[in-house]
Amino acid sequence: MNAPLRWSLLDLATVAPGQSVGEALANTVSLAQHAEQLGFERVWYAEHHNFASIASSSPAVLIAHVAAHTKTIRLGAGGIMLPNHAPLTIAEQFGMLEHLHPGRIDLGLGRAPGTDQATFRALRRRPESADAFPNDVLELQAFLDDESAIPGVHANPGRGTHVPLYILGSSLFGASLAAELGLPYAFASHFAPHALEEAVSLYRARFRPSEQLKAPYVIAGLNLVAAPTRAQAEAEFHVRKRGMVSALFGRGRTLSDDEGDALLRSPAGEQVAQMLSCAAVGTPDEVKRTAETFAVRAQADELILALGSPTLEGRVRSMDLLHASLR
Numbered sequence: 001m002n003a004p005l006r007w008s009l010l011d012l013a014t015v016a017p018g019q020s021v022g023e024a025l026a027n028t029v030s031l032a033q034h035a036e037q038l039g040f041e042r043v044w045y046a047e048h049h050n051f052a053s054i055a056s057s058s059p060a061v062l063i064a065h066v067a068a069h070t071k072t073i074r075l076g077a078g079g080i081m082l083p084n085h086a087p088l089t090i091a092e093q094f095g096m097l098e099h100l101h102p103g104r105i106d107l108g109l110g111r112a113p114g115t116d117q118a119t120f121r122a123l124r125r126r127p128e129s130a131d132a133f134p135n136d137v138l139e140l141q142a143f144l145d146d147e148s149a150i151p152g153v154h155a156n157p158g159r160g161t162h163v164p165l166y167i168l169g170s171s172l173f174g175a176s177l178a179a180e181l182g183l184p185y186a187f188a189s190h191f192a193p194h195a196l197e198e199a200v201s202l203y204r205a206r207f208r209p210s211e212q213l214k215a216p217y218v219i220a221g222l223n224l225v226a227a228p229t230r231a232q233a234e235a236e237f238h239v240r241k242r243g244m245v246s247a248l249f250g251r252g253r254t255l256s257d258d259e260g261d262a263l264l265r266s267p268a269g270e271q272v273a274q275m276l277s278c279a280a281v282g283t284p285d286e287v288k289r290t291a292e293t294f295a296v297r298a299q300a301d302e303l304i305l306a307l308g309s310p311t312l313e314g315r316v317r318s319m320d321l322l323h324a325s326l327r
Contacts, residue, residue, distance in 0.1 A: 005295050006302035007322075008041040010078055010190065010221060012048065013055035013062060016310060017254070024055045025065070027312040032066045034316050036073040038323045041302060042106060044078025050119040052254075053247055060093040067101040076106025078186065078304065079168040083111055083129035087136050088155055091143035095158020107144075108186055109137055110168040134177055141165060141181075164212055166219070175199035175206075182210025189278040189298065190221030190306040196278070200299045220298035223279035225308040226287040226321040237281045238264075240308040245272045279308070284325035291322075 011031055015024040032043045043066070045059040056062055059077040067075050080090055090107070097105045111133040142149035144163050167178035167185050170192035178185035185203045189196045200218055207216040223240070227233035242260035249268040250260075263269055280290035295303055305322075307315040 003301065005292070005300070006041045007326075008219070008302060008304040009035050009043045009319075010046065010304045010306045011043055011056070012046055012306075015053050015055050021055050025062070028055075028062065029066055029069045030312060031307075031315060032070050032073060032075070034319060036070050038319055040073065040319075042074035042076060042304075044076050044106065044108060044304060046078050047081045047084070047110075049123065051247060053243060060090075060097065063097055063105070064100065067097070067104060072104070074104050074106055075101070076166075077108050078106075079108030079110045079166070081112055082109045082136050082140065083133055084123050087140035088143060088153065091140055091155035091158040094163045095144060095155050095161045098161040098163050099157050105163055106166060107163050108166040108168045109133075109140070111174075137165065137167070137177070137181065162212075169199065171195055172199050172202055175203040179203045179206035179216070180208060182208050182213050184213060184217040184219065186219040186221070186304065187298065188221050190223050190304075191275045193275075193278045196220070196298055204299060217302075218298065218300045219302045219304050220295070220300040221278070222291060222294055222303050222305055223276055223281070223308050224287060224291065224305045224318055224322065225279075225281045225314070226284050226318040226325075227309075227314075228283065228321075230282040230286065233281045233283070233287075236309045236314055237276075237279065239310045241269075241272055241276060243310070244276065245269055248272065276308075281308070284321040287318075287322055288325040 011028055013024050013028045015021055035043055045056040045062050047057060047059050048054045049057050059080060063075045094105060094107045111130045139149045143155040144158055144161055146160050148154050165183050167174050167183050168188060169175060170188040172195060175185055187196055187199055204216045225233045225237045227236065241264060245263045245268055246255040246260045249263055278294060280287040291303060307318050309315045309318055
């Protein structure tokens with residue numbers, strides 16, 4: 001008998017137009033508290049840089065804050081872009097989080113810069129940094145285990161915490177690495193769905209058991225907006241698409257709604273529509289059916305939801321309606 005599908009959240013600490021960063025972070029706490037009340041598995045925060053609408057650029061700091069205002073829900077990075085950092089530093093940060101909040105911390109790892117080329121340089125990241133990703137994952141894992149990969153160098157705190165690692169990706173590279181290392185694999189289908197089926201199939205076929213994980217485990221990203229009517233849900237998801245096309249193609253300007261809608265009708269808008277094509281948008285029953293069908297397609301053990309409503313109230317409503325439909 002297959003295990004029940006698990007449900008989680010991805011939160012970018014979205015800063016809405018006219019909203020302060022402080023207000024956005026307060027909303028992030030409220031969202032995690034509500035997810036905890038509903039029994040969601042985990043909330044993850046992603047490392048992005050140089051996006052005015054995203055306040056999750058420092059996941060470790062954000063996790064610490066949210067963890068202090070919640071009690072049981074797992075919290076983690078989805079993910080840390082490891083080539084931006086020294087493995088020792090990340091081991092120390094997440095080791096400290098594990099000591100502060102035992103049994104609640106996840107560490108998802110990606111190899112993309114999480115930003116544009118100018119910010120890539122500002123991060124002091126070298127073009128070849130991504131090539132070292134597999135070795136950096138192993139070095140980080142060793143720092144969190146009982147024996148360091150570098151004699152005489154230990155992560156304090158961090159050593160012996162065994163914080164669980166997850167490999168994030170949207171290509172065959174991440175799937176192959178996760179399978180080889182025997183780690184859970186999280187596919188970024190909520191914004192890069194192209195290789196979903198092929199990557200997950202490869203991961204499951206090549207998976208080799210490890211101390212952390214005995215059988216393959218897949219998390220797949222899904223955009224979701226639930227509302228009392230399909231029209232309302234689609235209208236809210238349209239705002240999400242407008243914000244994304246503006247952030248990606250607005251050339252650093254804050255665009256008006258009309259300008260954003262014009263972009264959505266352009267080839268750039270077609271690209272965004274494809275990026276966000278893995279989505280469950282509609283009434284509670286429609287969202288439930290779409291999400292469960294997607295989980296089968298993705299061979300997923302867990303869905304991590306990117307809630308597409310532009311307001312905290314809308315995101316909470318989506319969670320409540322989905323939760324009620326699953327009972």
